[in-house]
Each structure stands twice: as structure tokens, then as C-alpha cells.
Amino acid sequence: MTQSCIHYIIIFMEKLIECVPNFSEGRDMGVIAALRRAAEGISGVALLDYSSDPDHNRSVFTLLGSPDGVSEAAFRLCRVARDNIDMTRHSGAHPRMGAADVIPFIPIRGSTMDECVEVSRRVAGLIANELGIPCFLYGESCTREERRDLASVRRGGFEGMPHKLLQEEWAPDFGGRAIHPTAGVTAVGARKPLVAFNVNLGTPDVRAAKSIAKAIRGSSGGFAHCKAIGVKLESRGATQVSMNMVDCDSTPLHTVYEAICEHAARLGVPVTGSEIIGLAPADALIDCAKHFLKLGDFDRDRQVLESRILEL
């Protein structure tokens, strides 16, 4: 049996989980490189993608591997973030409360949501105990319903956290009731896969992006599985509707994209392009192709070659 076959056997016997940690540094290439190095070279973990945005001042890493390997990588990344990112000097367009801002674990193959919840609790405990950073559990890992939504957990931002942690209902799940002085607070949790989807507008005035974000997000009456904010992209002289699409089967990318185009047209603002941060499931994109090509009867579960090969 060849080496590559042995490799396949290992992969297919293993539980696979994904981790997509977000760090509050998108400008300093030295810090970003240090984070990258921390994610590499851990047995059983692949760094699939990393992406930095100077206007968000934020970097997103995508890790895939065994639960133990991915946990170890997430913890090492947090340590590097704590040692290199000073939140008292951080500014950026994206909401944030910590150097390691949010650390979600996602079941991919051979693993369950419960296992990812377990992993998130273990990692949050380590971050609090070993790194001195208080942690909230969010998403499927939440210990109170009002902590399920990341936006609620993060409300107040880094600057508001010292006060928030002292409120009775906002005692951290792990760690004390004072922020880490430079690394703030970290949210750790388990969730389903999501698509980080941003649509860019050709205007420096952020009001259009904010108004469109409000119109399309579920929390203010828009699409159920769409979270959206309007942000300014200073370096590009542009603005952006920045989204998390948390269930693309129910609320597809194309539905939201077309709604944004309609709103933008009414406001007289051009849609200049879109971006997906990190990875997206093939189905989320194939559904868009089906919509735009009017492929009414196309059955993505039967008619996509690669998924049929995998199925075998």
C-alpha cells in the first residue's frame, strides 16, 4: 500500500473539526506572520486559509484537523495574540472585545456538535487559566440563552468590557471579572459552518451600508439567517455590508445579494463586488449558480460529480 493510501485511511478514520479564530490585528505583518507560524507545524492540523483586512483590522484563520490538534493550535494562537496585540491601542471597523476575539469550533466529519461544545469548554478553560483572559461561551456552547448570539456577548466592545464583566448577568464562564489589560475578553463556542460574505459599495459614505445592513439582517426584521453590519473601508475609500450567513440552505447567498443590489440601486449606490472570507461549503455556491442560471430541476445532491465520487 502506498504512503498516500495510508494517509487517506488516517484521515477517514479521524474525527475532523474546523476552527475559525478571529484576531484583532489586520495590519502588522509581523504579528500576522507570528500567528501563522503558531498555527503551522502542529501534528494533525492543516492551516487551510488566513485572511487579513486592514480596515477591519482583523485576521481570520481557518484550521482543520483532529479535535486535539485543533484545540492545541487554537490555544497557541491565543497565546501569540495575547503577547503581541495591545487592545488599548486597537482601532478598526469591525466590532471586537479581545486580541483573540472569537474562537468557534465547527463539526465537519465524524464529529458532533456536542464534541465541539466539549472542545470549546476545554479551550476556554485553558485560555482563562493559562493565559489570564476571561472567556464567554457562545453559540451552541452558551450557558445562558442571552449568550447564544455573539453580537450580544460582544456588545460594548473592548472599551465597555471592564464595566460589563461586573454586571450580575455578565460574569464570564471562565476567568475572573476583570478583563486582561491588553488582551481583553475572548468568546469561545461551537457552531454550524457559516459563510462570511461581504458586499462592497462604491461610496465612502457609510450610511448606505448601515441602512442596507439594517434592512437585510434578521435581528431587525430582514432575512432570518443573515447577520449584517455596515462598515467603512478607509483604505479603499469604500464601504461594505459585512455579513455572517449562518444557514445558507435556508437563506441563500443569492437571495441576500440580490436584495442588497436592489437596496443599493434605490439609494443610487453602486455594488462594486463581493468577497468571501475564509472557506465556504460548495453547496452554498452551487445553489447560487443554480439560481442565476435558472437551473430549476438541478439536483445538487445527485448531479455534482465530486460529491458522487465522495459518496462512493
Next chain:
Amino acid sequence: MTQSCIHYIIIFMEKLIECVPNFSEGRDMGVIAALRRAAEGISGVALLDYSSDPDHNRSVFTLLGSPDGVSEAAFRLCRVARDNIDMTRHSGAHPRMGAADVIPFIPIRGSTMDECVEVSRRVAGLIANELGIPCFLYGESCTREERRDLASVRRGGFEGMPHKLLQEEWAPDFGGRAIHPTAGVTAVGARKPLVAFNVNLGTPDVRAAKSIAKAIRGSSGGFAHCKAIGVKLESRGATQVSMNMVDCDSTPLHTVYEAICEHAARLGVPVTGSEIIGLAPADALIDCAKHFLKLGDFDRDRQVLESRILEL
């Protein structure tokens, strides 16, 4: 090691090829069921898809498996087609010359085009010798450059074949110079994957479909890797631009779809929908999503989760 792991090992060690045979029967459910049964239950072969169209009067099967298994399935299907389809009584919108009209073999994984050429020669020999049906080799298997293009090989159709086979340059590659009286002639070959993509027009007048097909196909000056004909869909009171997209990396589906929409709009004819017959590679669809969502920097080789998992 579990049974399913053993199964994975077998699949990954095996050469995988695809075969997409087309048969000239799309109406008689008894014959279609007999064809389906012939394709099932062969060790090492999966019947991934089958699709029948009453207006084309044609069925397309998609087989995946080992070269030996797929060859055996293709041969058995041809025998059932010969015994059950009478071309002297066949009518349909799609060009055709035989009961088993065209049998392409496609390298998928661990196999080469040369191996598929070899398979096509072997199967064509069997069809001629065992079933008494003369065969042309086409595509990558062609023995003369003018037989590379299926449309050239098939020109004249079933009705024209008795005369064509007697022409000096059209001696079959296998079999004698007379058609099988009821099964006609079969084209067998090897080719790259293609996407069978049809766009439907909301008019019963076939002139728009024919004029659009002529404008977009490479052979009359349109898109290089697009083959197209205009056909009438009697049962639906509609018409169709029926295409083979033979290189979606170079000529993407969305480019051709948008060109068809523009031509149709100029002719005042509505585009009512599209269809993909059989299977399509995920990348051909993901490229469409990227185009329509304006995902300028999206890197399909890095940012699609499933392909990264496979890569591991």
C-alpha cells in the same frame, strides 16, 4: 478497521473512469428500465445518474467505476439497446445515428486519457464483433482528424449512414461497411469531462433557438468550446438551445448563458429556464456563482471547504 474504511481504500487505490452513453430512446419506459437494469449490479460500477427526454427521444446514463467494470456495463447497455431500439422507427429532435448513439469514456481519477482511449478501442471492437454494429472512434480516440468532432462523424444521421459508410473516407474503425439494420452505427471515444447544458426558450418557433445556437457555437464563429444546436421540444410547446460545453474553464457556463439571454432579448423571446443533463464538475458551477456574486478575489482552489478536505 471498519468495513467502510476498507471500502475507501479500494476506491482510492482504484483507477476511476466515467462513461456517459447516449441511447436513442427517451419515451418507452420499458426500454429505459431495461437499460437501467443492464447498468446495475456490475461489480465496481455505480450508475450515478440517468436522464430521459421524450422530445430528444434520447436517454443519457452516467456510469463511474473501474475501467473493466465500466467497459462491461457499456457493452451490456449496447446489447440491450440493440435488442430493444429500432432506429427505422425512431424520431426525435436530437441528431443520432444509432440505438447506442455515442459512448464516451472520461478519465476521472488515477486514470489517463490514453487509458480511456484504450478502453474505447476495446469496447468498440466488442460492439462491432459481438453485436454486429459498425463503430467510429471519435474524440481523443479518433484515427483521422476529421473524426475527432462527433458532429462530423454523425452528420447524415441514421438515415444517411448506409450511404456514408460506403464513402472511401468513412469506412468504420470497427465492423463492416453496412449499418446494423435496426441499431445503426455507434460512435465510441475518449474525451475530457463536458457539461451538457440546455437553455429553454418560451416559444414554439424553433427559429430563435437555431439562430442563437448558430451565433454562440464555436464552429460558426461563436464561443470556442461551445457546441450548440437549436431543437424543438414538442411535448413542452417550447424550444431549446442544446449545448455541450467542452471546456468550462475556458468558456464558462455563465458567459454562454448571458450571451443567450442577450440574443433572446433582442429576438423578443423569453429564457424560461436551463437544465444540466447528467453530472457537472463542481468547479463549473462555482465559477458561475463567483461571476454572478461578483466575488472577484475568490479562489476556488483554496476557499471551497470540500476540496480542501479532499486535498488532505
